[in-house]
Structure formats: C-alpha cells, structure tokens
Amino acid sequence: MIRLVIADDHPLILNGLTGLFNFEEDFQVLASCSNGTDALDEIRRQRPDVAVLDIRMPGLNGIEVARRVTEERLGARLVLLTAALEDEDMLDAVMLGIQGVVLKEMAPQFLVQCIRKVHAGEQWLERRSAKQALEKLLKREAGGREVAHLLTQREIELVRMVAGGSRNKEIADKLCISEGTVKVHLHNIYQKINVDGRVALLRYAQEKGLV
Missing domain, CATH: 1.10.10.10 (Winged helix-like DNA-binding domain superfamily/Winged helix DNA-binding domain)
Known part of the structure; x- marks a missing residue:
C-alpha cells in the first residue's frame, strides 16, 4: 500500500483527490487536510509514504510544508500540485529535492502515475520548467560569486x-x-x-x- 496525506484548500479538489485515490487499490489516504499547518501535523503523526500538497494554501504553503518535512527528516516523499508553475516555485522544488510536481490541468491519471513513480524512488518533474529552474539556479550561484567579489x-x-x-x-x-x-x-x-x-x-x- 502507498500511504498518503493530501492537502488542498479547495474542498472540491480535496474531495475529488480523496475519491480518486480511494479508487486505487494500492492507495490508502491517511488524512485529507485543507491547509498546510494541518498537513504538516498529520505528516508528523501518520508518517505517510507520500504527501501530496497544493503549492498555494493558507498558513503554510506546499513549499513551506515540504521544507519542514525535509528539515525534520519525516521520510515522506513529496508531490506538489499547482494550477500554474512559476519559475520560483520550480526552483524551490528543485533545491528542496521534491520528487514530483504536477499541474492541476493534467489528467488525474497522470497524478496517480506520478505518485507511483515517486513512491518507487523516481522523479516526476515538468522537464522544461525543471531545466529553466536549474539554469536559473546556476546563473544565480555564478552571479552571487561575482557580486561577492565586488x-x-x-x-x-x-x-x-x-x-x-x-x-x-x-x-x-x-x-x-x-x-x-x-x-x-x-x-x-x-x-x-x-x-x-x-x-x-x-x-x-x-x-x-x-x-
């Protein structure tokens, strides 16, 4: 079984995700949360295999929850959901080592596939955005070194x-x-x-x- 904690502040989406995952025989939803603070509490308590987090949430957003999960070594693999993928979001995801990023506009089955791959230790990132984020990170590091000399x-x-x-x-x-x-x-x-x-x-x- 792939044990999940999911979080999204839109009730329709949260209910839809819960129904989608409950339909999969190898998925078990441990907790459904409407904000990042509750999601982090449930991840600490339940120790899921995978946490599926909306990037935009009140309180702690998905990136902030992911950062806490990584810092506290809670063990959950991380999948971020987003309506629009900003460069900074992808850069944060790459720097944090987040394993999956999925656009909400994609078919639900892609999210299911993403979770299975992430659970198996693979990555699921939107390639073009990930490439841009890595290029931006390298540029920032090179620029930072140059500026530090001046x-x-x-x-x-x-x-x-x-x-x-x-x-x-x-x-x-x-x-x-x-x-x-x-x-x-x-x-x-x-x-x-x-x-x-x-x-x-x-x-x-x-x-x-x-x-």
Whole structure:
C-alpha cells in the first residue's frame, strides 16, 4: 500500500483527490487536510509514504510544508500540485529535492502515475520548467560569486531591497540607518558595479540572480 496525506484548500479538489485515490487499490489516504499547518501535523503523526500538497494554501504553503518535512527528516516523499508553475516555485522544488510536481490541468491519471513513480524512488518533474529552474539556479550561484567579489554583504542586502521596490526611507528604517547613509551606500554601489541609477541597478540585480 502507498500511504498518503493530501492537502488542498479547495474542498472540491480535496474531495475529488480523496475519491480518486480511494479508487486505487494500492492507495490508502491517511488524512485529507485543507491547509498546510494541518498537513504538516498529520505528516508528523501518520508518517505517510507520500504527501501530496497544493503549492498555494493558507498558513503554510506546499513549499513551506515540504521544507519542514525535509528539515525534520519525516521520510515522506513529496508531490506538489499547482494550477500554474512559476519559475520560483520550480526552483524551490528543485533545491528542496521534491520528487514530483504536477499541474492541476493534467489528467488525474497522470497524478496517480506520478505518485507511483515517486513512491518507487523516481522523479516526476515538468522537464522544461525543471531545466529553466536549474539554469536559473546556476546563473544565480555564478552571479552571487561575482557580486561577492565586488560588494559587501550589507551592500548586497541593500541592492536586493532596492530591486524589491523599497525607497530610501524604507531601507533606512529597516536597516536602522539614516537616509543619508543609504544614499552614500548607493553611490558606492553605483561606482563599484558601474551603473547610473536605480533602474540600471534593478537590471543588474536581475542579471546576477539577486532577485
């Protein structure tokens, strides 16, 4: 038997998954959860073979639950369900070593096949998205090494905040420094990486995988 804990915050989908899995003779649904917190509790308690998690859930999302499962070495293999696969989601999945990622638009039988493969120790990832995620990860690591030679950790932190849309006052408040000090930091950063303003700094941060 493949023992499952499943989680999705949409009742129709959760009921549909429960019915689908109960129809399979080699599947046993141990718990059906409507949020990530309950799912993590059930995984800790039931120790399933496979956890099937919606990426978008209130409280803890699927990625966060998967991270806790991995950190706590709870033993469950992990399958993520998603309506739309964002690059960052796939990157997180690859970095966490998640074994399966399935789009909700796919036929239910593909999810059943995915679970069986994952339970057997194989992977089921959408190839194009996984390839893009790995390329992005390699780019980020290479960019990070290059930036670390040019900027201090505080300057890298400031670059990320600027690239995230924070204004000077917000940055000053978060870092507990004055706006004047923020401006001095920015001036030094512009000189070190040879850019002429916030827009160019954003492009630089994107190119180096800092955001």
